[in-house]
Amino acid sequence: MLQLDRVRRSQSRFTIPVSGVLLLTLCSICTTAAQAQAAGVVADMVKNEVAARSRHPHFSYLSEERSTRTGGHLWKENVIETDDGQLRHLISVDGSSLSVAAAEAEERRLSSLIDHIGQLRKVNKNRTDDESRAIQLLKLLPEAFLLSPAGESQGCLRFAFQPNPAFVPSTNEERIVSAMQGTISIKEPVNRLCSIEARITHPVPLGLGVLARVDKGGYVSIVCEPVNANDWQITHISLHLGGRILMMKGLSRKMEAQSSNFHLVPQHQSLAQAAELIRP
Numbered sequence: 001m002l003q004l005d006r007v008r009r010s011q012s013r014f015t016i017p018v019s020g021v022l023l024l025t026l027c028s029i030c031t032t033a034a035q036a037q038a039a040g041v042v043a044d045m046v047k048n049e050v051a052a053r054s055r056h057p058h059f060s061y062l063s064e065e066r067s068t069r070t071g072g073h074l075w076k077e078n079v080i081e082t083d084d085g086q087l088r089h090l091i092s093v094d095g096s097s098l099s100v101a102a103a104e105a106e107e108r109r110l111s112s113l114i115d116h117i118g119q120l121r122k123v124n125k126n127r128t129d130d131e132s133r134a135i136q137l138l139k140l141l142p143e144a145f146l147l148s149p150a151g152e153s154q155g156c157l158r159f160a161f162q163p164n165p166a167f168v169p170s171t172n173e174e175r176i177v178s179a180m181q182g183t184i185s186i187k188e189p190v191n192r193l194c195s196i197e198a199r200i201t202h203p204v205p206l207g208l209g210v211l212a213r214v215d216k217g218g219y220v221s222i223v224c225e226p227v228n229a230n231d232w233q234i235t236h237i238s239l240h241l242g243g244r245i246l247m248m249k250g251l252s253r254k255m256e257a258q259s260s261n262f263h264l265v266p267q268h269q270s271l272a273q274a275a276e277l278i279r280p
Helices: 002-054 100-115 117-144 172-177 271-278
Strands: 059-067 074-082 085-093 145-153 156-163 180-187 192-200 204-206 212-214 219-226 232-240 254-264
Touching: 002 117, 002 145, 002 156, 002 180, 002 192, 059 232, 074 271, 085 100, 085 117, 085 271, 100 117, 100 271, 117 145, 117 172, 145 180, 156 192, 172 204
Parallel strands: none
Antiparallel strands: 059 074, 059 254, 074 085, 145 156, 156 180, 180 192, 192 219, 204 212, 219 232, 232 254
16 A cells, blocks of 8 residues: 555656646747748738738828928828829928928928929938838738737737848848837738737847947837728838947838828829829
């Protein structure tokens, strides 16, 4: 009887560790499966977003922006997209309509852009470059981050993401992105981006820290919404980055922008025709 008790005690000492190992193994398998499923959903969204941008129709909309570009003032602008880039017409500053003199100066600026397409393309170059970089970085999402389900938010599936230690960045933009963690929301079954919120978790030296540095704590928030049955647009951008980033083109350190009143406009129209649609 004494020997049987010893055997039972011996078995109990081994049962708990073995059960714990099995539990940890099952949790690891479930976590890996959930991460793989999340990565698949995000990859499908990325394909959809890239395809949508390749056939991007032209819109007019109302923009309200406070940023480095606006000198910290709140600019309200009528915006229209053309084959040569965006045309913007300033209609108010800090909630006040333009004075007669300011309105005349804005009209001269708009007329000059219409008459000098090269000047318009130069004005839009930073924005065009930023959009190209955004597409490339969007493609990196499934590779650069570890993703896991995080419930739902406003009818969109929500995923948490954190840097993938196996990812090796090769550009400055990738280095900044790989220092971020946050959440991304996706609308199913259309697989479109609802929102992304990300924060920089540690300082990012660029060019060995000599050319530039992005500080910890910077964040970006982007919200996308459907503007008709087929098209989604960015309706809100919040960007706050600190540090010494003077050598990086097209990167605003601070931006709060809201876009609304989207309307499809004719494709391939002339700049003069487009300008008529955004004049007050």
